[in-house]
Amino acid sequence: MSDPVRRYRYGPFSGGPDPLAPPPDLRAALEEIGRDVMEGRSPDAALRELLRRGLPEQHGLDEITQRLWRKRSELQRRHRLDGTLEQVKELLQQALTKERQALARDLDDDARFQEFQLDELPGSPAGAVRELAEYQWRSSEARESFQEIRRLLGQEALEQRFRGMSEALKATTPEDVERVREMLEDLSALLGQRAQGAPDIEQKFAEFMARHGEFFPENPRTVDELVDLLAARAAAAQRLLNSLSQQQRQELAQLSQQAFGDPRLAQSLQQLDNQLRQLRPGQDWTGRGRFRGENPLGMAEGAAALQDLAELDQLAEQLAQSYPGARLEDIDLEALARQLGRESTVDMRRLADLERQLRDRGLLERAPDGDLRLTPKAMRQLGDTALRDVLDQIRTRRGDRASQAAGAAGELSGATRQWRFGDTEPWDVGRTVRNAVLRTAAAQRDRAVRLDVADVEIAETEHRSRAAVALCVDTSWSMVQDGRWLPMKRTALALHHLISTRFRADALQVITFGREAATTGIAELTALEGAWEQGTNLHHALLLAGRHLRRHPDAQPVVLVVTDGEPTAHLEPDGEAVFDYPPRPETLARTLAELDALARLGSNLTVFRLGEDPRLTRFVDLMARRSNGRVVAPDLDGLGAAVVTDYLRNRRPR
Structure with a gap:
């Protein structure tokens, strides 16, 4: 019976650091640090400069920061923030066109009166939507377009503050809207208790999540995590409003009263924003985004874009490492992956690994006064590199090989090295034969040992003079x-x-x-x-x-x-x-x-x-x-x- 065919599946490695990635080039890193130290920088400053510049085969913080700024610039260059207003205008125009077509086919007086009503609608979309709230539509297509405006306004308002709300509200039926209203009421009560310092707040939070967890796919673990999530999005929504013109803000404020055809939703969201502003006054509630592109974003997309801008700015500050006590561990890798993809997190982990290994391998250490300094081991490596460069120069200028001899004829030092053309020191016979045996043992069918030039080692000697x-x-x-x-x-x-x-x-x-x-x-x-x-x-x-x-x-x-x-x-x-x-x-x-x-x-x-x-x-x-x-x-x-x-x-x- 033959063995069953084995099946293999291949895919990207996602279990942590890449096991095939080359190790950090500590010698190159130390040379960069040593050069900066010799030019007058402190070891602390030299290490920061190395992490900022990176190495020839490894991106540094500057390169990652440039990616952040490029993405930030692209967001602002491609988009504008009036997408919801544009969608409302388009849906309103569709509804009015379909309704006028239906009225034109009817010859009764009521149809003429309704035509007059449509002709007298306010010029602003918000005013027109408000006037049409009680209008009796004759066209089912027009009615559907108008209902779509209300659903759009409700979904945009909720998506601004609750990411993933559209998944929880797939149909936006009256029952769905009522569930949202109940969630907002319970959330407002929870935040009020948090503001008052209720002792059993975590228990109440657990009860809240058990009842309304479907609205929070991020699955916050504490009430403070929940507040942080909501405050960041509410602040982004406020910055979106700040970024619009006064007329656009007024239009959206009036339109929000028509969300799902229930003005209570807008009132609940306003109350939620006020509570979050009190709980997290450190959020940016007054800023604004400057978008200059042609692609219109809705309220939810615009708020998400502004939140992305804020996250990009925060990441840029972390990458700058310019504040006291800055460490690479401060950089939010999850946020970095969201904004720039996994490649950037790989670069960051490699930089962190480089910094850690410079310390773990005994090349950098903290002095008793807290300052970073080069260890004796690091000084030896720097000296070895400097000497190699000097010997290369001597060989190049004179046409000689780089001399590795510890001395001329004299006492044996006990050390050996591989023979090179022109060496006159005595052979170390034992090591030479051993090298030949190791090289030929696996390849020779007979038991003869044959010497090769590569096997020869010579014994170093020491000068007797000092x-x-x-x-x-x-x-x-x-x-x-x-x-x-x-x-x-x-x-x-x-x-x-x-x-x-x-x-x-x-x-x-x-x-x-x-x-x-x-x-x-x-x-x-x-x-x-x-x-x-x-x-x-x-x-x-x-x-x-x-x-x-x-x-x-x-x-x-x-x-x-x-x-x-x-x-x-x-x-x-x-x-x-x-x-x-x-x-x-x-x-x-x-x-x-x-x-x-x-x-x-x-x-x-x-x-x-x-x-x-x-x-x-x-x-x-x-x-x-x-x-x-x-x-x-x-x-x-x-x-x-x-x-x-x-x-x-x-x-x-x-």
């Missing part, structure tokens, strides 16, 4: 003003990562100098904001560099200076920083004296000159000649490669 490195970076305002701030930080980050991962025995000290100099950690430098401060105190920076070198007398001394201006400040013996421009002779003399002290320590000095200032050029050339150092003038894109290359050259003993 260096004490002082990286002095200019943080004066000109570095910010001329776009050198970010390249300087990325250079320091790349050098720090290289030393901390490849040359761990080396001692790196980062020194910043503006009006004064200071030693700083790489995290503090990354987050350092540019400040308006005059002064380039190279004297103080070289003084701190000398202290660092003297703490490591057994290491090769290396001093790297990145600057875009000649020295314009120095330290007095009492520790006060003195600034003057053009620089004082004393400033230049003190700077050169400290340079001579570094030369006596045997330091290798390299100055990286940024810009083409002639005075700076002359001074750094003097520094190089005096200390037997070098001057390098890289462009901003090549600054990192120049500094790393020079460090690798200078750390070797002379």
Whole structure:
């Protein structure tokens, strides 16, 4: 007996986040945040900017907000709000035409009198409908058209405030209208008790829903949810009236008295609106919508459109995340799906997942003071990215491969890596054979193991020499003003990562100098904001560099200076920083004296000159000649490669 044929059904996945969606690109996200932080933003602001912009393969809040505004503009551009009046006019004209045709066929005096009545009807639709309330129609078609006006007015008035009312009132028989009146009376009583703070209000609400739940397909769970629903729609209905001309408002007010041919319905709805206004005064009861299209909307459609506009505005405010304590969790995903579809909620969930994983993976954390900050793990990843970029530049400029060696011939470090063309380090035989076995075990029918170049791993070695490195970076305002701030930080980050991962025995000290100099950690430098401060105190920076070198007398001394201006400040013996421009002779003399002290320590000095200032050029050339150092003038894109290359050259003993 054969197995029964299996049947499969395929459809869109609707069980939550897409299981096939790619994971968030945390590395790209961290690079974006790191770049903004290095440009001077706080990590909080950088994260908000990332969520606002998004990533190349992921839409951000700005893109979703633009969709909202496009939909809002389309609503206003396509529609106008006088559709109910237009429908009433059309139905009234149909009724009068059919009635006149019927009267023309009758020759009795009553027919002539009725013709006179029709000729004397008021010019306004509301006045004509009111005058025809007691009219004895001869045409059944005319009578039906007139009854349709009353049904239309009733249904529009109810649909404005109770979404889905047309489903509950499929036939709008007198019995249906009476059920609506009873519901409105009970609802008014319930809201009155809610306003008075009745202690058993939830029980009364449950009784109300048990009796009239068919009118509320949203199935509110509490009386406050019910009030919120009704107040939002009543406020939208009021904004619709506010959007019409004075004459149109008067017409609709008079026509509403003819809803279902029972003026009590309009009175009950007015009472309901008053109660809702008192319970929810924070709703927008005074606004108006500006519609300029050609497609007329009825009262119910117009109120729904105005409610959509209000929801779109509320979503735009949530997406802006500009209020204190804003979080992505504040965004109403159900409202977003209603307005823009499921695709937008998928984008929002991916953004929320990205933000959450940045924290869960230990890349961002809250400091004790509540501020967001980059973790050491994040700093290592940023340093790794910066170093990769630098090595790519070195390979491109020189035609070399990116060196992954931890050192030249020397002691084994215990680490291995895949062999690349040009490597001279010894093979790690055990790992090489293991790689070959794993690669060929499933494919070989015989038991022979064949080596391939891809199997080879080499053993890394460590340098036996060590260096004490002082990286002095200019943080004066000109570095910010001329776009050198970010390249300087990325250079320091790349050098720090290289030393901390490849040359761990080396001692790196980062020194910043503006009006004064200071030693700083790489995290503090990354987050350092540019400040308006005059002064380039190279004297103080070289003084701190000398202290660092003297703490490591057994290491090769290396001093790297990145600057875009000649020295314009120095330290007095009492520790006060003195600034003057053009620089004082004393400033230049003190700077050169400290340079001579570094030369006596045997330091290798390299100055990286940024810009083409002639005075700076002359001074750094003097520094190089005096200390037997070098001057390098890289462009901003090549600054990192120049500094790393020079460090690798200078750390070797002379």
